[in-house]
Amino acid sequence: MNNLVVAPIVIPLITGAVLIFSPRRLSFQRWVSVASCLIGLVVNIALMHRVWNQGIQPFYAGNLPAPFGITFVADLMSAAFVTVTSVTALAVLFFSIYSLDEQVEQSYYYAAFQFLLVGVNGSFLTGDIFNLFVFFEVMLLASYLLISLGGRRLQMQETLKYALINNVASSFFLLAVAGLYRTYGTLNMADLAQRISASDSNGWLSAIGIVFLVVFGVKAAMVPLHFWLPQPYFAGPTAIVAFFGGILTKVGVYTILRTFTLIFVEETAWTHGRVLLPLALLTMVVGIIGAIAQTDFKKVLAFHIVSQIGYMLMGIAFLTPLALAGTIIFVAHQMIVKSGLFLCAGAAERISGTTDLKEMSGLMTTHGGLAALFFLAALALVGVPPLSGFFGKLTLIRAGLEAQRFFSVALAITVGLGTLFSMIKIFRLSFWGEVRGERRLSRESVEYKRMMLPVGALVVLAVAMGLGAEHVLTYAQAAAEQILDRRAYVAAVLPGIGLDLGF
């Protein structure tokens, strides 16, 4: 009886349903959303705390025991991810209030945002593959709505591609689910794990895993499945793109992280070493090449998402406790920093009326605070110590070197240099230089100051994650060990069932 586990889903669901009733009462919409997110944050922290103290928390929806009902499972990793998600959500909400057009806000923006949180949190917490499909759909539908708000032609055009490609992925999801269910007769993840460890599929499981990798790879923007990502992120309202950039692709990474440590582990040398690792490296390189080529604030950031996904996938491919810890840190760090950077882009757009780097130069002279926050966030992304990105990077490098993956590490380091180059490009072109282009908001305006508040909060968090790295690392290592301990997962979710079927 662990209703706390499902609270991160129920709270935004109810909030969203309530918000549908009065889309035009803006202050009601805004503050109910913020309040709900705050409550969500508190609840998520409580959940994290409970998992830390009491171990994996299963929840059996409808009081039906696993594997028959829908099971939710909060472990250290998923609890951490929902918590970081709610922090990011709060920052993005604040930013939305001060940066969006009222017409967009009135078009069910806040309700859809809450439903998006339902989808994201549900994906993090579910212990059931089919239920994951459902939450993916919730997440996707909400994202279609949010990213097309405003309805400019470019936006509609790109949303269409985004939606179609993701729908194709959804049908592959169903295909893969069918294969899994036919073979193992269950879709409960813990049940799957124990049935898989009690049998040998002769490579067939890996084939199913590859289809899942494609499905989750589309969500995570793994190359060559990433084509849907950059353009809609460029076209959509920046506030919501900030949330997408920080969170949505990480849900894809999370699902790979979960399923490729719990379920598709029969032939890790092939699935992880021969398939996932090359794709991870490709993702890194293609992403950074894209980022270097861009001269638009949001586009540079969008391509960086792809590149950084490569790092996370690399960590999963290494599959050592340290590498997984590094990946978990990296995911959490990216959620915060990437959202923060997109919010910087949003602020710059609001100030200068453009996202073209060359059209807004001299922002540091006119808006020093934004410049400082952006610079810190950029360095955090690059992985300069003592900011958050460094510890994820260092952990991954160390894990890679310990696993003697020299080529991967060398490539990761080189790509890091590319990240530096492209972040500095933004700084050089739009923050340095003579003041050019218009300035719609002055440094003294209330709007600017309020926009800086969420950006500042995220940057402070990135700094804090670095200075308090020991705590972060301890947690991440515990989380990594937890996800590698499949027996404990099964025992927690299926008490009394899983233990006699030899591991």
Next chain:
Amino acid sequence: MFLNLHLVVLFPFLLAVLTLVFGRRLGRHLGWALVPFPLACALYLLSLVPRVASGESFSATWNWVPSLGLSFSLHLDGFSLLFALLISGIGALVTLFSIHYLDPDEDFGRFYLYILLFMGAMFGVVLSDNLLALYMFWEITSISSFLLIGFWHEEADSRAGALKSMLVTMAGGLSLLAGIVLMGIAGGSFSIRELADKGALVQGHPYYTAIVVLVLLGAFTKSAQAPFHLWLPGAMAAPTPVSAYLHSATMVKAGIFLTAKMAMILGGTGLWFGLVAGVGMVTMLLGSYLAVQQRDLKGLLAFSTVSQLGFMMAMFGYGTPEAQSAGVFHLLNHALFKGSLFLLVGIIDHQTGTREIDKLSGLRRAMPFTFAMMALSALSMAGVPLLNGFVSKEMILAALLEPPFGHNLFTVALPLLGVAGSVFTTFYSLILAHRLFFGPVTETTPEKPREGSWGLLFSPALLTLLVVVLGIAPGLVEHGIVGSAVSALRGEPVAVHLALWHGFNLPLLMSLSAILLGLILYLWQEPVLAGLRRVSSVRWNVNALYDGLLQFLEVGSDRVTRRMMTGYLRDYLVLILGFTALITGYALARSGIFGFDWRRLALTEISWTEFAVIVAMVVGAITAVVARQRIAVALGVATSGFMVAVLWVLWHAPDLALTQTIVETVSVVPLFLVFAYLPRLRQQPFRPKVEGINVFVSVLLGAVVTGFLLLSYGHQLFPSIGQFFVDNSLPLGGGRNVVNVILVDFRALDTMGEITVLTLVGLAVAALVRSRREPADIDEKKEMSGVMINPLILPAFSRLLFYLILIYTIYIFFRGHHNPGGGFIAGVMAASALIIWALAYERPAAMALVPVEPRRLMGSGLLLVASLGLGAVLFGYPFLTQGFTEIELPWFGRVELATALLFDLGVWLVVIGSIKGIVMELSDGRPIAHETGASHGREESGRS
């Protein structure tokens, strides 16, 4: 000690934060407020000299990230002390100098903020015992250097120089990090002192070569060793005090510092000697050779610094006690004379407005003090006796003659490189000491030359004083500074002897001949320089390489990205589907699809009816692909859909069949409504290549999916848990209709998710259509023009039909728990009744039948479902626990009361709300606004 050392490192950062807050208010007076800090540090460190000299060292540790081996542990020994003294001492002088140097309206807050960041980081580099902490501070020095070079960021030169320095030093930094981690793996520690004890372990490790190369790459980039010297001249775009402080006295020596320290762990091998000494001496010659050709004074000093850094670097490659002494002493001397030279050039620039050598001459009279100091410092650099440069240079030349592993061609060449380099050193020193100040008084400077203020002169004066004092009495620093530094590097007390006169020996001869040859070249400078410049103007040098690389990176990546991100959905889908097909196909092949026993599939059991239905399904799908009109496409898709429903019937799945049929029916309506808004399908010319790829990928994917499904079918390893639902739907769910019980009870959470999806669809259509709708000035009569169906027959029937369907809907809803039916089907049916009404009559009339706004319907449905879930929580059960009971009612008999029914009601509300919303929004007949002038987009969507 613990507190003091950490304070030295952390206080600058604290001051930096204060500067951020108060800096703007203080303006140029900020400098005065800050000077006491580095001064106090310098005095404090000086007070430690006697104790350090007596062999004491100080350590302080803060644990930071023990899991990764990162601790904030500091260690002060003789070598670190020398550096710390330079950082604080020159830091104080530069802070002071800048107050007078920068224009009063400059942004002093930002300037000192960066300087403080640098100061703290540099202290961190030289005091850290933990290599990971050292790396952290190392990177922060690169970043503060970047910010300082770009201080005048309006200038393109500053931006380019800053970028170059950042890229080169950070690339080296990353290499260093990799080296450090490898060293940690090899030696099992990140503490320099612990690793120094395990030198043999590291040197015997297979990673040793990699570690040396990676670490040295870090050191060489930082200390601008060839071929990485390219960033230092670009860094001269920084304000001159910054150049004096970072780019000659301290930061660029961090690479030397690291090499010297790492020699304790990695040194003493042929590899180390060859790399460090070789690169150092080549850099020494190259730097001085390039320095003489510079026309810009700061450029000259930059290359001269490169050259001198190479000199020092080589000494720590030799690693003999003599070489280390020479290196340490020269390090100190160079900081003094080069710091002074930079500041003096700054004064000339400040007072005349130019740094171009060709424009400056005869400044002797106008700037006598500057002249005197410049002459002394420059001659010291040239190695003229009685100045400090002479002593250390003599020592270096002597050390070069005594290689650690005996003589060979390589070790003979190195001193020759040193002499050749020294010739050029004399040459450019004379340019500084003589050419600027003698000859005709210049008239080409932007401002009339006059002597700098005392505020400007004070800092270089102090440095020049030390140049002279140490030149005459090097013994002053013999034991306390140089001796303890060398002892620290060797890990044992070493007696260092610094003397002015060593007698007539080979080093002296080398020294004197270098001065003499340099003097001769200087006297013949016109033809010599012309010749040199002709040689240097070759197209291929490292700068061209850097520019080319950058260009290649930007152009190349742009090309690659454009090629990949074509913007066409078709391309994306072809790539994504093709990739999926290939990788899945490969996975299937290796999992044994070809060895699979196909007889297990028992395909013969397919009946003729099933076969016929499937053929119809395929025909529908093909029709949808090849059709040239939208209606035909829709009909093709619908055919496939209905055939699926038929299959469900054949397979005895009435619920699914019912749902499929009704959904197919209702979804046709919004589809046709949308068609009313779409332009005619554009006829594409037949493109064999494109179509060929499409067909190929489709067929491949189809084959792979088929194979996957067949293999799935044949791979049943476990029985399905499905039997549980069949057995328990009545006892646990209280219903005989298993499908319904699964939907509203066993997996109610999935259903909750799905109705959220439906809600979102309804909201999305409303939000999108409204955002593009033109203002409501359209004639209401035009409504429904897109979808007028036979106006005579339909109304007559539809009224009857409407009520029939509605009554049947109620029946379907209530029977759902035990028989095929349920909230979803009932909801879609009710919505279809509404649609029929709307088609027959006017839309408003139909909509008025359900007087509640769609969003309220959907919201209530969701809230109902959620509150049911919460109700269970109130009763102490898990979320969404359902309950049921049967009661006896008069007339009705036994009636079942189940929360599942309420859940179904919620589903019903959402479904009807969502469909009503979609149809209402799409059918109001008002045109959708089009953005003008964007025909490109339509073309693109047509192609995709």
